[in-house]
Amino acid sequence: MTHPHSSPQARRADWLRVLARAPSAELARLAAPVLGEYRFEWLRAPEQGLMMVRARIGNAGDRFNIGEATVTRCAVRHRAMGGEQVAGVGHVLGLDALRAERVAQLDALLQVEALHALLWRNVVEPLRECRALIDRDERARTEASRVRFFTLQPEAA
Amino acid sequence: MSAVLGHPSAGRLATVGRGFAQPVHAAQQVFRALLEAMSRPGCIQALPEPVLAGIEPPGLSRGMTALLLTLLDAETSLWIDPALAGAEGLNYLRFHTGVRTLADVGDAAFVVCPADRAQPATWSALSAGTDEVPQSGATLLVEVPSLQAQGAAPSSTRLRLAGPGIESTQALVVGGLDAPFWRARAAMEADYPRGIDLILCCGDTLAAIPRTTRVTVEG
Numbered sequence: 001m002t003h004p005h006s007s008p009q010a011r012r013a014d015w016l017r018v019l020a021r022a023p024s025a026e027l028a029r030l031a032a033p034v035l036g037e038y039r040f041e042w043l044r045a046p047e048q049g050l051m052m053v054r055a056r057i058g059n060a061g062d063r064f065n066i067g068e069a070t071v072t073r074c075a076v077r078h079r080a081m082g083g084e085q086v087a088g089v090g091h092v093l094g095l096d097a098l099r100a101e102r103v104a105q106l107d108a109l110l111q112v113e114a115l116h117a118l119l120w121r122n123v124v125e126p127l128r129e130c131r132a133l134i135d136r137d138e139r140a141r142t143e144a145s146r147v148r149f150f151t152l153q154p155e156a157a
Numbered sequence: 158m159s160a161v162l163g164h165p166s167a168g169r170l171a172t173v174g175r176g177f178a179q180p181v182h183a184a185q186q187v188f189r190a191l192l193e194a195m196s197r198p199g200c201i202q203a204l205p206e207p208v209l210a211g212i213e214p215p216g217l218s219r220g221m222t223a224l225l226l227t228l229l230d231a232e233t234s235l236w237i238d239p240a241l242a243g244a245e246g247l248n249y250l251r252f253h254t255g256v257r258t259l260a261d262v263g264d265a266a267f268v269v270c271p272a273d274r275a276q277p278a279t280w281s282a283l284s285a286g287t288d289e290v291p292q293s294g295a296t297l298l299v300e301v302p303s304l305q306a307q308g309a310a311p312s313s314t315r316l317r318l319a320g321p322g323i324e325s326t327q328a329l330v331v332g333g334l335d336a337p338f339w340r341a342r343a344a345m346e347a348d349y350p351r352g353i354d355l356i357l358c359c360g361d362t363l364a365a366i367p368r369t370t371r372v373t374v375e376g
Contacts, residue, residue, distance in 0.1 A: 043173060044253075045180070075170065075252075087170035 015110055020092050020102040022127040023134065030123045031102045040105050043075040043087060046097035071094055072100040078108040085147050086111040169248050174213025176226055183208040187227040194356070194365040199318040199327035201306055201364045203276060209361060211265070211276040215246035221300050221363045228267060228296075232257035236265035241300065272301045272333025277341035280333050283353050291350035294368065303332030304359035314339060315375040318366065328375075329364060331357060339374045346371055 019027070050068045057064070073091045080086060088108025090100040106123060109115050177183035186208050194202045204220050214222035221241075235256045242250070242283060259265045262282050270279070279297070286294030289352055303310040306328060313332040316339060319325070345352055345368075352368025366372065 041175065042178075043175065077171070077175075086172045088172070089170070132234070 012107075012111070016089075016091075016103070016107060017121075018124050018128045018131065019090075021127055021131050023130060024096060024099050026127060026130050027099060027102055030126055031106055034109070034119065034123060035102065035105050035147050038078060038105070038109060040076040040078050040108065043077050044073070046072055046074040046100050048095055048097075063106075072097055074100045074104050076101070076108055077102045078105070080112045081114065084112070093153055158209070164238055170252065172245060173249050173252050174215055175211055176249075177208065177223075178211035180226075183223070183269055184227045187223050187262075191224065191227065191356070191363070191365070194363055195354075195367055196322050196371040197327075198320065198322050198366050199316070199329040199364055201329075201362050204361045204363065206237055206361070208364075215242060215249040217241055217246060217269075218344050218360055220357065220363060221298065221358045223357065224298060224358060224363065225250060225269065226253055229254035229256040231257075233257070233267060234259050234265045236260075236262045236268045238270035239276055241269060241271055253297075266293075267296050267298065269298045274298055275299050275334055275338055277337045279338075280341045280345055280353060285348060285351040285353055288351060291352070292352060294353050296354045296356065298356045298358060299334070299359050301331055301333045303330070304362055305330040316376050317373045318368040318370050320371075322367075323370070329366075332359075336374045339372055343372045343374075347353060 009055050029079060035155060049071060051071045053069050054063050054068050055066045056062065071091060071093060072095055073089070074097070075089045086108045088104040088106070088111070090102070090104030090107060092100045092103055106119065110119050110124070158160060173279060186205050190202045190204050194200065204223055209219045209223055210370045212222055212226070217225070225235075229250065231254070233254075233256055235250065235258050237247070237250070237258065247258055251258065262268055263284055265284070268283055275297075283295040284293065286292060302326055305313075309315070310330060312335075313330050314330045314334060314336055316331060318327040318329060325376060342355070347369060354368050355366040357364045357366070
C-alpha cells in the first residue's frame with residue numbers, strides 16, 4: 001500500500017497516529033518479533049503526566065477545555081547500521097509505559113530507510129486495519145441505537 | 158488537543174544527548190551537593206561521579222550540565238551565553254528540562270556564562286529582585302577555569318569570604334574572574350536583601366557565594 005501523504009512530517013504523523021491508537025495486545029504481538037533485534041537507548045525514560053484536551057463546540061466554535069487525560073511519553077535513540085542516528089517518540093493515552101516504549105521504538109525504526117517498507121507492511125498497515133475494524137464495529141453498534149428527531153412545521157395558513 | 162508535554166521536533170531530537178540515567182535520584186544528589194555548597198559558602202563540593210557518568214553534555218562541562226539539569230524546569234527561565242551553548246546546547250536543555258530560554262539577561266532567573274564573559278557590569282545587568290520580593294533575584298552560574306581552597310593558579314584571584322555559614326573566614330582561589338568583578342560584587346552587599354547568588358563550577362566541582370556572603374579581594 002502506498003503512503004497516504006507525501007510530506008515526511010505528514011507521513012510520520014500518520015504512522016504515529018496509527019501506533020498510538022493501536023490496541024495494546026495487537027501492538028505487542030506485531031512489534032515484539034521486530035523490536036527484539038535492535039538496541040535502543042533512552043533519551044527520556046517513560047514519564048506519566050496529564051494533558052489538557054481541548055475541543056470545539058460542533059467542531060467549529062471556540063475552543064474549550066474538555067478535561068485532562070493521562071498520557072505516557074518517552075523518547076528513544078537508535079543507531080542504525082549505516083551509523084545514522086534516529087530518535088523516536090512515543091505518546092500514548094493512559095499509563096502503559098511498555099506501550100509508549102514500543103511506539104517510540106517503532107517510530108525510530110520507521111525513520112530508517114532500510115527498514116521502513118518492511119515495518120510499514122508488517123506492522124503499520126495491519127494495525128491500521130485492526131483499528132479500522134474496531135472503529136467500524138463501534139460505529140455499527142452506535143448506529144443501531146440512533147434516534148432521529150423530527151419537528152413538524154405547522155402548515156402555513 | 159494541545160500538548161502540554163512538548164518536545165523539539167525529532168530531526169533535532171536525534172542529535173540530543175542523554176540526560177541523567179535516573180533523573181530523580183541524580184537530581185536529588187546534585188541538589189544535595191548544591192545545598193551543601195550554599196550553606197557553606199566558598200567550600201568546594203564535588204559532584205558524585207556515578208551521577209555524572211551517563212550524561213552527554215552539549216559543550217558545557219559535566220558539572221555545569223548536571224547543575225542545570227537539576228535546577229531548571231518548565232517554570233524557570235534561563236539566559237545562557239552563546240559561547241557556552243549553541244543551538245545544540247539549547248535543544249538539549251529544552252528537551253531535558255522544558256526550560257524557557259530568554260533573549261534578555263535581565264529577566265532570567267538563571268544566568269549561565271563562562272568566566273571570560275563575566276564583567277563587573279554583569280552584576281548590574283541581572284535582576285537582583287526587589288525589597289518586597291528579594292527571592293526573585295537571579296542566580297548566576299559561572300564556569301571557571303580553576304577553583305581551589307588555597308594555593309595559586311594562573312590569572313586567579315584570592316578571596317576571603319565571611320558571613321552566615323562561615324565560622325570566621327573562608328579562603329577561596331578562583332581563576333578567570335578579575336578583581337574588578339569581585340569588587341563590583343562586594344559593592345552589592347549594601348543592597349541586601351536584594352542580591353544575586355553566585356555558583357562557581359569547575360569541571361565536576363562547585364562552590365557557591367550566596368548574596369549573604371561578604372567578599373574581600375586579597376590580591
